[in-house]
Amino acid sequence: MLQNQKVVIIGGSSGIGLETAEQAIAKGAEVVIASRSGEKLRKAVEQLGSRASWFTLDTTQELEVQAFFEKVGAFDHLVVTAAETSGGPFLQTDTVQVRKLFDNKFWGQYYAAKYGAPNISANGSITLFSGVVAYKAMVGSSALGAVNAAVSNLGQTLALELAPIRVNVVSPGIIDTPSRSKMPEASRNQFYETVAGKLPVKRVGQAEDVAQAVFYLLQNTFVTGTVLHVEGGHILA
Numbered sequence: 199m200l201q202n203q204k205v206v207i208i209g210g211s212s213g214i215g216l217e218t219a220e221q222a223i224a225k226g227a228e229v230v231i232a233s234r235s236g237e238k239l240r241k242a243v244e245q246l247g248s249r250a251s252w253f254t255l256d257t258t259q260e261l262e263v264q265a266f267f268e269k270v271g272a273f274d275h276l277v278v279t280a281a282e283t284s285g286g287p288f289l290q291t292d293t294v295q296v297r298k299l300f301d302n303k304f305w306g307q308y309y310a311a312k313y314g315a316p317n318i319s320a321n322g323s324i325t326l327f328s329g330v331v332a333y334k335a336m337v338g339s340s341a342l343g344a345v346n347a348a349v350s351n352l353g354q355t356l357a358l359e360l361a362p363i364r365v366n367v368v369s370p371g372i373i374d375t376p377s378r379s380k381m382p383e384a385s386r387n388q389f390y391e392t393v394a395g396k397l398p399v400k401r402v403g404q405a406e407d408v409a410q411a412v413f414y415l416l417q418n419t420f421v422t423g424t425v426l427h428v429e430g431g432h433i434l435a
């Protein structure tokens with residue numbers, strides 16, 4: 199249980215972060231969510247109720263991240279699900295897009311860990327987010343695979359440097375979240391069906407599958423420096 203614990207979820211206005219926020223509150227925590235869009239955050243907090251509060255934050259902006267943690271003060275667990283990802287064929291992809299991806303998913307999590315850690319209680323934790331393309335090479339994912347691999351490695355080294363705070367990484371597979379809301383519905387469903395057909399578990403993941411993994415990492419005080427794969431056997435498929 200997370201009674202009397204404060205959990206900060208950057209990226210908590212959508213998908214895995216929002217599901218994690220909802221379950222953290224159900225387990226007794228007080229939750230702070232942050233992301234760029236005030237509108238998304240307001241909607242999320244309406245859903246989450248009075249034990250949730252919110253701040254707008256763009257994790258690509260180092261000074262904003264620093265100021266955010268000054269406002270939040272002391273807390274117990276940091277979960278960073280914030281990311282906007284992109285892909286494309288290596289030779290045709292503009293390097294500006296690749297740099298944006300690193301700014302968002304790698305540097306965003308780097309800043310969050312750097313400025314969040316001093317405010318985290320000694321028995322607290324940090325959970326970062328990698329992804330399956332770091333572990334199974336996929337055409338069109340050269341940059342995202344590299345970002346995810348960098349995040350996994352960062353998490354493992356931070357588990358040593360930030361101890362006794364525990365630092366872990368979740369590596370999701372294909373999860374049905376609003377992250378693919380810009381894809382036309384028919385192609386999205388087709389994509390999910392194709393992926394599900396290849397996986398040993400015969401389905402894509404749901405946000406609650408990943409939130410469960412986050413709580414294992416938050417609550418098991420013997421686990422640090424681990425990369426927890428929640429991907430339905432995707433690496434083997």
Ligand SMILES: NC(=O)c1ccc[n+]([C@@H]2O[C@H](COP(=O)([O-])OP(=O)(O)OC[C@H]3O[C@@H](n4cnc5c(N)ncnc54)[C@H](OP(=O)(O)O)[C@@H]3O)[C@@H](O)[C@H]2O)c1
Pocket residue numbers: 208209210211212213214215232233234235236238239255256257258278279280281282283302306327328329330369370371372373374375376377378
């Ligand atoms: N879904 C999948 O299939 C999948 C697969 C592998 C890995 N993952 C990883 O799992 C994590 C969560 O993904 P998800 O599917 O839950 O995504 P999601 O539903 O799109 O949620 C992402 C959240 O990040 C926030 N965000 C994006 N850029 C931000 C920034 N610069 N600063 C602050 N907040 C930012 C978004 O809100 P705003 O727009 O308001 O900023 C949103 O709340 C990500 O790291 C993702 O790469 C997901």
